[in-house]
Amino acid sequence: MTATTTGGPARRGLLASAAGAAGAFALAGWSASDGSPRGAPPRPQDADPATSVRPFRGEHQGGIADRPQTYAAFAALDLRPDVDRDAVRRLFTVLTDDIERLMTGAAPVTDQEPELAAVTAGLTVTVGVGPALVARAGATVPAWLAPLPAFSIDRIEERWSGGDLLLQLCAESPTTLAHAQRRLLTAIEPLCTLRWVQRGFREPFEGEHHPMRNLMGQVDGTVQPEVAGRDAGLLWCGDEGPAWLVGGSALVLRRIRMTLDTWDRVDRLSRENAIGRRLDTGAPVTAPAGATATAIADLNAKDSLGFHVIDDGAHLRRAHAMAPHERFLRRPYSYDDAPTEGSLSDSGLLFAAFMADPVRQFVPVQQRLADKDLLNLWTTPVGSAVFAILPGARDGELLGERLFA
Ligand code: HEM
Numbered sequence: 001m002t003a004t005t006t007g008g009p010a011r012r013g014l015l016a017s018a019a020g021a022a023g024a025f026a027l028a029g030w031s032a033s034d035g036s037p038r039g040a041p042p043r044p045q046d047a048d049p050a051t052s053v054r055p056f057r058g059e060h061q062g063g064i065a066d067r068p069q070t071y072a073a074f075a076a077l078d079l080r081p082d083v084d085r086d087a088v089r090r091l092f093t094v095l096t097d098d099i100e101r102l103m104t105g106a107a108p109v110t111d112q113e114p115e116l117a118a119v120t121a122g123l124t125v126t127v128g129v130g131p132a133l134v135a136r137a138g139a140t141v142p143a144w145l146a147p148l149p150a151f152s153i154d155r156i157e158e159r160w161s162g163g164d165l166l167l168q169l170c171a172e173s174p175t176t177l178a179h180a181q182r183r184l185l186t187a188i189e190p191l192c193t194l195r196w197v198q199r200g201f202r203e204p205f206e207g208e209h210h211p212m213r214n215l216m217g218q219v220d221g222t223v224q225p226e227v228a229g230r231d232a233g234l235l236w237c238g239d240e241g242p243a244w245l246v247g248g249s250a251l252v253l254r255r256i257r258m259t260l261d262t263w264d265r266v267d268r269l270s271r272e273n274a275i276g277r278r279l280d281t282g283a284p285v286t287a288p289a290g291a292t293a294t295a296i297a298d299l300n301a302k303d304s305l306g307f308h309v310i311d312d313g314a315h316l317r318r319a320h321a322m323a324p325h326e327r328f329l330r331r332p333y334s335y336d337d338a339p340t341e342g343s344l345s346d347s348g349l350l351f352a353a354f355m356a357d358p359v360r361q362f363v364p365v366q367q368r369l370a371d372k373d374l375l376n377l378w379t380t381p382v383g384s385a386v387f388a389i390l391p392g393a394r395d396g397e398l399l400g401e402r403l404f405a
Pocket residue numbers: 214216218219220221222223224254256257258275277297315316319320321348349351362365366369375379
């Protein structure tokens with residue numbers, strides 16, 4: 001295939017100057033895939049989930065406050081050493097163009113599988129940046145944009161941690177996800193090297209009768225701030241930080257391994273005690289029979305012997321906010337990879353949480369859990385990363401454009 005489309009040669013030029021030796025990759029890929037113009041308006045919202053479209057443009061990026069899709073991939077990349085400020089800008093030009101196309105069903109200019117791109121499946125691609133990228137763009141790095149402190153429970157592995165650039169891809173179709181991931185990684189390969197990819201899933205039948213359950217069987221993600229209303233300030237960065245980040249957020253991604261082989265041997269009562277919630281409904285153990293997951297937990301309730309009904313080491317008690325600012329939006333995904341030697345599973349939680357300031361909001365909670373949490377008997381953090389999530393691209397704007405203001 002040798003044909004080019006609108007934007008093809010321009011795109012080639014954009015990347016070529018920073019591509020260096022890696023530039024050869026482009027030769028195979030610059031063929032026509034569809035004729036739609038650059039920046040074509042999004043297709044209207046479609047009732048068919050296969051072609052449903054979530055908005056790309058707006059004050060905030062998608063994939064944060066919107067309903068979590070069933071499948072997710074988190075890909076972290078590092079900038080190549082020769083990438084300078086101009087090249088970072090070119091990176092965002094390419095990303096903005098390709099992400100907008102993929103989210104709206106118009107294949108990127110390099111895409112030879114437009115049929116895969118046409119199945120948008122509610123795709124969102126959310127872009128985050130690490131401190132090194134912000135510094136290379138010449139912008140102010142917020143104080144919280146750094147690795148989390150080491151906690152006593154951590155067994156962090158480099159292969160799941162850190163990164164200069166994050167792409168969080170979420171969709172209702174694993175094929176859509178894989179395709180979008182491949183296209184984006186290929187497009188930015190001249191400027192970045194891949195550091196890690198972590199894939200996760202949620203319950204496809206999620207809804208009123210099928211809540212999100214993690215692989216320990218617990219109803220997960222119940223207590224959340226009201227980020228669409230009074231708690232919006234907990235999620236979105238405001239004037240307190242650098243101007244380029246207003247309308248953005250922060251992502252803390254913790255890869256937490258579950259030792260399901262030993263969890264299997266725990267009886268139901270002890271399992272409920274470890275969380276402080278019932279396994280069937282997800283209701284707090286203090287709630288009356290028939291209560292639902294949203295019932296308020298009574299942390300002061302005591303049994304006839306004077307012990308707290310919600311154990312002093314229960315996850316619910318330990319994770320519960322001790323101050324109004326110690327809250328964040330949890331958007332977790334399970335992972336279940338090929339078992340490692342000596343175990344029947346390699347499973348756990350991609351604990352993804354969004355907030356305005358991880359040091360202020362997240363670290364005190366994680367510290368309490370590290371000090372004491374019954375769940376620690378079966379869970380181990382093995383990966384950790386913090387990214388600044390860019391504000392949304394408004395009409396005519398590039399993602400990350402305000403980094404260069
Ligand atoms: C594999 C690890 C983890 C598992 C299996 C897990 C599971 C759960 C479950 C089942 C609940 C109760 C339902 C709900 O409100 O969502 C919960 C609550 C919560 N978890 Fe976790 N969690 C894990 C790690 C973490 C971490 C690392 C943090 C933060 C540092 C955290 C923070 C919270 C918070 C803030 C709540 C709500 C507490 C409240 O009731 O106010 N969790 N978690």
